[in-house]
Amino acid sequence: MSVDTAALTRALKGDSKQQGNWGEVVLSRVLSESGLREGHEYSTQLSLNNAEGKRYQPDVVVHLPQDKDIIIDAKVSLTAYERYFNGEDAAVREQALRDHVASVRGHIRELGRKDYQQLQGVRTLDYVLMFVAVEPAFLVAVEAEPGLVKYALDHNILLVSPTNLLVALRTIENLWRVERQNQNARKIAESAGKIYEKLRLFTEDMEAMGQSLQRADDNYQRAMKKLSSGRGNLIRQAEAFRELGVEVTKPLPEHLREAASEDGEQVQLGQRA
Incomplete structure (x- = not known):
């Protein structure tokens, strides 16, 4: 002082x-x-x-x-x-x-x-x-x-x-x-809007991915039905050749052969019995 x-x-x-x-x-x-x-x-x-x-x-x-x-x-x-x-x-x-x-x-x-x-x-x-x-x-x-x-x-x-x-x-x-x-509140509001928009786009992408996976699973199930589960499937027919004496180096996987049998429709598709 x-x-x-x-x-x-x-x-x-x-x-x-x-x-x-x-x-x-x-x-x-x-x-x-x-x-x-x-x-x-x-x-x-x-x-x-x-x-x-x-x-x-x-x-x-x-x-x-x-x-x-x-x-x-x-x-x-x-x-x-x-x-x-x-x-x-x-x-x-x-x-x-x-x-x-x-x-x-x-x-x-x-x-x-x-x-x-x-x-x-x-x-x-x-x-x-x-x-x-x-x-x-x-x-x-x-x-x-x-x-x-x-x-x-x-x-x-x-x-x-x-x-x-x-x-x-x-x-x-x-x-x-x-x-x-107020500026911070505006920035928060802008960021929240951007996050919401990103979330919306993300959910759309996930839904599209889910639909693609569902279609792939449907295609897989149809292909497996032709291969091993449906009547007259390819594995059943191929096994018939083997049973008739056609020589093979190694048989097809057992679980597929079982699934391809006449009652194979009771077995989970694509899984071992």
Whole structure:
């Protein structure tokens, strides 16, 4: 905490560049605590052109489901706020507060002129989030000049502090979680449909195979009937030649000869008696 406090103190008393860097650090911390992932649900330091070809580099582009984006730009107004915060004279504090409000208003005008909504390569909503990194500085400005909120809205800007930005980003993270669940549900449904179709084709193939096997068995039974089971079958006739004295090297299998006998129809076809 002491390190953070020292850094904030240097930023409060530093130049605009130091204050801007401090604002980006705070914004980065808020993003890291939101659950969103850089390179996935948000991108930083993108270089984008407007319709005239002028290049801009918004601090953060947060991606939403349904191919929408929100641009966040950190604007730090700390110099006048530091005078207000540390001032001991009431008149000095009052003037510093007016300067602080004027500084915030100037940042709103500056950001509004950039017209980030028209940048090419982003599908942004109709407004930009202007991030004020120091919560008390944000609150004291809005409290002193409530019209700042409407003034910002008139420039298509929403003023946000670390607290309400974190709430908004966690809401977006929840939307992404729901979107991923919906995507998974769609993938499951697609996979289930493919499995069902494969099962249908498999059952058709099995039925066709069964029919083919049945036909093969029918053909087998007819062939065996001609060979050994029907009256006048080939084996019975061949055995008659052997009984008449025709010499053979080796007799036919005994179970076929038995099946081919006059009462062979009682024997299981193709099996030994």
